[in-house]
Amino acid sequence: MNGAHAVLRTLVANGVDTCFTNPGTSEMHFVAALDDVPAMRPVLALFEGVATGGADGYGRMAGRPAATLLHLGPGLGNGLANLHNARRARTPIVNIVGDHATYHQPLDAPLASDIVGVARNVSRWVREATGPETVGADTAAAIAEARRGGVATLILPADASWLEGADVGTCPPAPVVANATADEIDLVRKALRSGEPAALLLGGGALCEPGLLAASRIAAATGARLLCETFPARLERGAGMPAVERLAYLAEFAAAQMENLRHLVLVDAKDPVSFFAYPNLPSRLAPDGCQLHTLVPEGAAAPDALAALADALGATRELPARARAERPDRPAGELTARTLAQAVGALLPEGAIVSDEAQTGGLFVSGATAGAPRHDWLTLTGGAIGQGMPVATGAAVACPDRKVLSLEADGSAMYTLQSLWTQARESLDVTTIIFDNRAYAILNLELSRVGARTDGNAADQFDLSRPPLDFVALARGMGVEAARAETAEELCSALERALAQRGPFLIDAIIPSGF
């Protein structure tokens, strides 16, 4: 068999049966091989950022890697921002980047560039295949590395695809993740029993139901607070789940949340730092004098460690701190960030997957949905905007029986709006709400902090009203049904309509007052 067939057969033999694609000529033999490997589902994107963000959303929900198929260095570049987000989410992705044939590379053809150098930016592992003999094994190695959590990039020269003499690779078993030791648990136990103010900072794998239940037992037994990293990859939440308090995005607010802490226990999370640095503000967010304890490092088996810690603390198995089932009333009147959030809280369906890139306009959505029926919340892990709509797309591919709600800021939407076309092509059940405040509102906020004028060239950089974007037209242009909402009633009505049907739908929610 040729190399392309070996790559595809190795992928599907190891459960990687979905590939988010934007191929070109150097990937042609891979594409041709799709006809012979029907177990692989190719999901075409019109832009690589949709493909890489799609693989991120898929991996977060499926818990196993999707593949991508990108076209040389420029294709990788177009996909880089969402691979950056996937790296921060530690999402398993087998990132396949086609390259020129090995003997063509030294000739510096127009599309030649240093793919390895760019791939290193986002990848835990990078390998360039050298020929058909080893490409099956290379693919198996990429799958194994992706399963450790993160982006494994396999660069695939065209001749490694088209030459015969390849074999299906064998994937090593998934690595066993080490548990926290008894000593590690005991150190944390003592800190939490010190009587001093303490909190757990939960991240990554701690934010699933078993992790949150164990953390909630610990909180009940010790009085420790439960904090959650600012941008979790996937947070299970809603009525019946233990509530956690997400660290705020703005440094001052996050620091205030931790103001009096003497102990901060990191559970699959990092020592928290501010998203950006500001003149005369500290970058680290935990207060001076707060001791850090690492229960488990990032990527380790957080739920097991939390359960062991809860047991060591003699914590009861009862859970006093589950979120109550409660929804806001359906809002009426003016459409604002607040009434928009109420509408989402009032109508969010059971089992929804929420992809949240609503930014400033979405300030109140998390609070308004805390008691809504159980759902998953996916966020902007790496801060590279243009992630929300692709992640929603990939999550819908992974979970075809669940409704996906894509909460999207107008400015952020315009980076990867091509997601809508893939949603239409694949009939994905995604409802998108554009939080349309016609500004890079979060940057207006930052600009006011540096004391700039509100009417000059600077402020004009964050004004998206000239001309206004018409997201209804944009959605229809890509084959997605859409409606505009200018009042809370219109929003509720459009959202009910969208949620009652299957397939993609977009609501352009106009919130001119910003907040």
Added chain:
Amino acid sequence: MNGAHAVLRTLVANGVDTCFTNPGTSEMHFVAALDDVPAMRPVLALFEGVATGGADGYGRMAGRPAATLLHLGPGLGNGLANLHNARRARTPIVNIVGDHATYHQPLDAPLASDIVGVARNVSRWVREATGPETVGADTAAAIAEARRGGVATLILPADASWLEGADVGTCPPAPVVANATADEIDLVRKALRSGEPAALLLGGGALCEPGLLAASRIAAATGARLLCETFPARLERGAGMPAVERLAYLAEFAAAQMENLRHLVLVDAKDPVSFFAYPNLPSRLAPDGCQLHTLVPEGAAAPDALAALADALGATRELPARARAERPDRPAGELTARTLAQAVGALLPEGAIVSDEAQTGGLFVSGATAGAPRHDWLTLTGGAIGQGMPVATGAAVACPDRKVLSLEADGSAMYTLQSLWTQARESLDVTTIIFDNRAYAILNLELSRVGARTDGNAADQFDLSRPPLDFVALARGMGVEAARAETAEELCSALERALAQRGPFLIDAIIPSGF
């Protein structure tokens, strides 16, 4: 003054007075400083690929660099594909990438990444500023490097912008480009006088009027053919200009164009290689036994060398080979790639700038415009699609008094469609024609070469008809007036309307038959 002011003042003091931007928080002090340096024109883009491609189009037409303003590693990633094209075009660009404050970088905040590693992929020069004391000099160095032809990347940490103590930098004088030596000219003269079949391959700076006039004298004196690289950065052409034959994109056709050559003289061009490798086809395009001669290397003073060579050959100053003024008739009937090309040829206005990313659907446009009034032709230098609309945007910023015609394939358009919003916001005089064949037609062609089925998963990867893109809706969604054309008459009528007014306009030209 603070670092941001020093950067801006250094730029404008050296003629870099246009900046294509998509900033974020780490660039906030740069943005704020725009209020105090009104000589800098910021041009906001909704996506970084529009900003970098805009700077490319600007630089190609203005002959001097624009700046960009990008947001950390992910912003650079989003702009990378068009910086790749700019690198291949050797367009001068001062590429400014904001970064975290220097002391914040080691903390690995969510947006942190290896910017230098990615920037190297596309940059002739990369420097990370270390603080306000040197940032003015760093900016001056970036300008000097960009002027040598290519992308100079200055990474600008937030504190290098916000701290006081900076000064305006002094730019060294532009480098003197070495001329070809008498010996070099004599070697080429002898080859052209050998009586054996010979051609000049003209690229880069040779493709301006003085270079082409001198080359035409040489052709007239020696019988040498005039070839032009496949994807020139800027080709001056039309009635009254010497005609050159562009090397074909497909390897077989390009090789056929050079079949019997014994001498190929490279004039600011590279030894031609096929765009992609194919099984059992050679990568180098010049035939075996064809001698290569380099009159001047890439980036050297090609027009001077050509003039010196013409004089050394005793070539007459008369030019027998100017393109005659002739246009096709206005087409009627079915809209096809051929009638679409005829319409462009019939109506192209004097002094137009054509940004050509029409791909397969544009096959006949070059021929149909050969005798149209004088115009410039800008092409896909690096092969990274999504370049045409941004380049058109930047060219319109550089040349506000000239009509820009953006010829764009439907698939390629969808990478950087956000260009339309910038065109609307800046009232740029760009007419876009979408060559809407509802397919990645060039990839269908490549797929047929590898023998794949036409009805399987493979072929489906290149089908853009499900759902069809409605470019009229997409354009209106970004505030650009638009019309659909389904017959040759409708196209002519829409094109006349677009050319008669100022400002952006888009025509969705449906050519369902592909060719």
